[in-house]
Amino acid sequence: MNDGDNTRTERDSPPPGAFRLEIADGAGSGWLRPGESVLKAAVRQGIRIPHLCMTGECGSCRCRLVRGKVRLKRDISSHVDAAALQRGHLLACQSEAQSDILLAVPGLSHGMDAGALINTGGRIKSVTELNHDIRLLTVELDEALAYRAGQYGQLCVPGHPSLESAPRCYSFSCAAQDGPQTEVQFHVRRVPGGQFTEWLFAEDRVGHALAITGPLGDFGFRDDGRAVVCVAGGSGLAPIKAMLEHMSQLPSAPDTTLFFAARSQRDLYCMDALERLQRHWPAPGRLLVLPVLSGEAPDSGWEGLRGFCTDHLERFCSLADTSFYLCGPPPMIDATLEKLRGQTPPHCIHYDRFFDRSHLAEAAA
DSSP, X not given: OOOHHXXXXXXXXXXXXXXXXXXXXXXXXXXXXXXXXXXXXXXXXXXXXXXXXXXXXXXXTEEEEEESOXXXXXXXXXXXXXXXXXXXXXXXXXXXXXXXXXXXXXXXXXXXXXXXXXXXXXXEEEEXXXXXXXXXXXXXXXXXXXXXXXXXXXXXXXXXXXXXXXXXXXXXXXXXXXXXXXXXXXXXEOOTTOHHHHXXXXXXXXXXXXXEEEEEOOOSXXXXXXXXXXXEEGGGHHHHHHHHHHHHTSXXXXXXEEEEEESSGGGOOOHHHHHHHHHTOOTTOOEEXXXXXXXXXXXXXXXXEESOGGGTHHHHSOGGGEEEXXXXXXXXXXXXXXXXXXXXXXXXXXXXXXXXXXXXXXXXX
């Protein structure tokens, strides 16, 4: 972050050859230096465009060009298909301005249907085991936060040498009830070598301070009148569960099928909560919950689905007539997108890749 004097001076007096950066709905403004990516310029000037990797691998900085011209530094088709590109969608980290630009940013611009972005402190209220490597992190906030099911927050640990300035992104795992929330929950999966998860899992952290920025992201349910299929893997269940809870509170909800991908029975979690949603789904729709195990022992007695979610999609839905919501690790997302390619309209496919540090290291290699 720049110190205050430098930020004010640059915003008032553009550097030579700079272009103007505006965020829709007055959510931020600044200057873009020649050859500088939109994301780098935003971070430098305190404009909080969502991001994780800054290299084009995670797709978190996707936003929409409302006005102006940009040059793409690399192919972004793994995150933005041709139709979305024509509509102005881009990755801020891979875009260089060729003129003054106006951007709509998920979580910042009102047109993207998100709550007001806030920075607040909080304290860990509880850390509860969900399965052998996922914990339910409950945080009491100093300031109430309004979010939409499917969005996420960035967490930092004040005073920690490496976790104070490097935010970790986690999706809210419960639907918001009755407006802004003073308590939020996240599903945190232990990542070997992951600094935040190793810190959280190492000892009792109840009462420890956290800093939270949110809400961020534009993933979430869009009522388009179509049947819904959700595909969740690992802790990617968090935003899907929140979205299903939100849908269950509507006067009516579409027929919905959840494929929950896991390696074995020990990796499944929140099954009781999902079964409750299934029992109380608003009529005339129905919710079907289908765990799919890819590594379960053949002699375990498991009577549910085996293999991968993509093996079973066409058995339970019409790919052409369904809206899809995908959340989880990149290989699962990529395999499902390939399955849907050419069969499901692109505007009916919504996804959120869950990158952790291991995925980013693999991508960089």
